[in-house]
Amino acid sequence: MPLFLAWMIALLGTAGALFLGEVMGMTPCVLCWYQRIAMFPLVLILGLGLLEHDGRSIRYALPLVWAGWGIALYHCLIFWGLVSEGMTPCGKGGSCADADVQVAGFVPIPLLALVAFTAILALLLFSKRKMKNE
Amino acid sequence: MNKKWIVISTVAAVVVAFIAGTMVFRDRSTAEVTQAAQSNTEALVRAHSPVYGNVDAKVTIVEFFDPACETCRDFYPIVKRMVNSSFGQVRLVVRYAPLHKGSDTAIKILEAARKQDKYWEAVEKAFAYQPQWAAHGNPQPELIWEAIKDIKLDMAKAKADAGSPEIEQVLQRDIADMMALKVDKTPGFFVNGRPLEVFGDEELKQLVQEEVRRAYPK
Numbered sequence: 001m002p003l004f005l006a007w008m009i010a011l012l013g014t015a016g017a018l019f020l021g022e023v024m025g026m027t028p029c030v031l032c033w034y035q036r037i038a039m040f041p042l043v044l045i046l047g048l049g050l051l052e053h054d055g056r057s058i059r060y061a062l063p064l065v066w067a068g069w070g071i072a073l074y075h076c077l078i079f080w081g082l083v084s085e086g087m088t089p090c091g092k093g094g095s096c097a098d099a100d101v102q103v104a105g106f107v108p109i110p111l112l113a114l115v116a117f118t119a120i121l122a123l124l125l126f127s128k129r130k131m132k133n134e
Numbered sequence: 135m136n137k138k139w140i141v142i143s144t145v146a147a148v149v150v151a152f153i154a155g156t157m158v159f160r161d162r163s164t165a166e167v168t169q170a171a172q173s174n175t176e177a178l179v180r181a182h183s184p185v186y187g188n189v190d191a192k193v194t195i196v197e198f199f200d201p202a203c204e205t206c207r208d209f210y211p212i213v214k215r216m217v218n219s220s221f222g223q224v225r226l227v228v229r230y231a232p233l234h235k236g237s238d239t240a241i242k243i244l245e246a247a248r249k250q251d252k253y254w255e256a257v258e259k260a261f262a263y264q265p266q267w268a269a270h271g272n273p274q275p276e277l278i279w280e281a282i283k284d285i286k287l288d289m290a291k292a293k294a295d296a297g298s299p300e301i302e303q304v305l306q307r308d309i310a311d312m313m314a315l316k317v318d319k320t321p322g323f324f325v326n327g328r329p330l331e332v333f334g335d336e337e338l339k340q341l342v343q344e345e346v347r348r349a350y351p352k
Binding site for chain 1: 145
């Protein structure tokens, strides 16, 4: 069950990112791209793990989740102005600190990503421990 | 086995939601653009804009264009052919949407050529040499001066004109209209005030044909 939930969050995150980018036409900034790279494969890795009843998929997914979580956290710090953006020049895709990157007018996308990665991380760590105990 | 179906149906549900969301969003943004065009009809065609084709044609294609945009370049012969083969029923009005770096300089050069009645020659040259001067990341619109050497402009006058406040005003007016009409991609087409909803050359031809049929009933 926790594995299923983690997979579903990854699926929704992927669909949401594609919707924002491809349908609504928001160009992803550099940091968004890195988070996408960490998020998209989770759908396949965790999905296959679910279908094959393969607990090792969690181990393969975790490095991606940690990477995505770290980048999302960093992105949030930039978004809230706690870290200056000076270190990562965001090119064509617009600034990573842009106030425009919000969903429904008030939830910033990097926060959404951070919440998703945190939830996936917690669920995966939880099911990993559960499997060890079994 | 049960698990497999849960996974598959979850994927299916997300895909369906995605498609439904896409349709809702498209509808809503089309309505928004149409609304913007309807409430800003005066922003579509300005007296200062270049016109190609019969000035009295009843069907007007308004194209918001950017000399540095590759798709605008691809569309140029298509739109030109549409006007040329319309027996004077269709005209093109060019508006500027400088969305690339350096496009403003390019537009000023084209406008300077227009003052000497060499506008379309200059546009064609600028498009022909677009890969050279409009490289992304390193645009050098000044190279257009080189490209239009052969069209026999009074260069000294053209360079003075390109920096004139009059041309700057044309550019600023077009930028303001572009924003009012919510044009954020180039080329942005309107045919008799109707925005091109789904982008594509076939779609544009269809929209023009519809308007021709309406304006010139048999």
